[in-house]
Amino acid sequence: MKIRLATEADRDAIWNIFNEVVVAGDTYALDRNMSREDALAYWFAPGTHAYVAEEDAAGDGIAIHGKPTASPAAIRAREIVGTYIVRPNQAGGGSHVANAAFMVAESARGQGIGRAMAEHCLSEARRLGFRAMQFNFVISTNTAAIHLWQELGFKIVGTLPDAFRYSEKGYVDVYVMYRSLLDR
């Protein structure tokens, strides 16, 4: 798997993952009906650094109608399996604290892609000169994410009572998580 800066050519793949995550509606406080245009404007906003995780596709190359299938060795289809952004969480006197957001394609979960992107993100945030990283809105039922952030050194520094509304589960608490990037 390779993690690299996103380009214009990744927009379709990013939108597919973004839409899947936002429609599911259990991890982000975003409008489930957010348009492709708004989603990509958010992910590629000025001052936001967007990355993708790509890996070799499961198939054996790209089949082109009317031509023999290319050999796996000659053409490897690369598939975007995840994407993340890192950006200043605030402007002015708060701009030394980074914020980040991560999304993994549903079909690619449970393979450590989230963790790999998170580790890449911490390294990029340091390289970009950020002194700390903050997650503003970690939904308390998202235990996989909370566990991962804790393993990566984040602490719950705040609890927002009933700040997220699930369609089924009703209101649940939300955590603010934070870690310094100065200690390694």
Place this chain on the structure above:
Amino acid sequence: MKIRLATEADRDAIWNIFNEVVVAGDTYALDRNMSREDALAYWFAPGTHAYVAEEDAAGDGIAIHGKPTASPAAIRAREIVGTYIVRPNQAGGGSHVANAAFMVAESARGQGIGRAMAEHCLSEARRLGFRAMQFNFVISTNTAAIHLWQELGFKIVGTLPDAFRYSEKGYVDVYVMYRSLLDR
């Protein structure tokens, strides 16, 4: 003093207050060089409700060149002394929690205008259907604001270590403050 929805005609007055507060740079994590255009786009963003507090001007009416000064009783100049916004703090499943921001003209501080706007804001937030209110970034050195929010029922629910950088004082903690709007 009267608190009412802001209109296009209030843009100059709002920009004057906004710029004064942001240039001072000790209460908001906003770019000190934020342009008038960006500031007003932020204050009048879609989904954001903007208000102003206005009071009778200290002078005795509006002097018009070449005409006798209007009598105080006939024309009272109204002066914008403060402004605030209320809006959803998050989208989607987080949109039932309000966020708000307050600014008082430097020349009008210490007169209870912040408190009056805050009380008005809590009432408006309830009227708009919000279930809670959250301040994301209360700088720990802003003791007057913290004291006021606590008197109005807000609690510190999170502490962000060193999340604000003062030019002189260095890094200081920032609080996340929160209150339910369901109990009165």
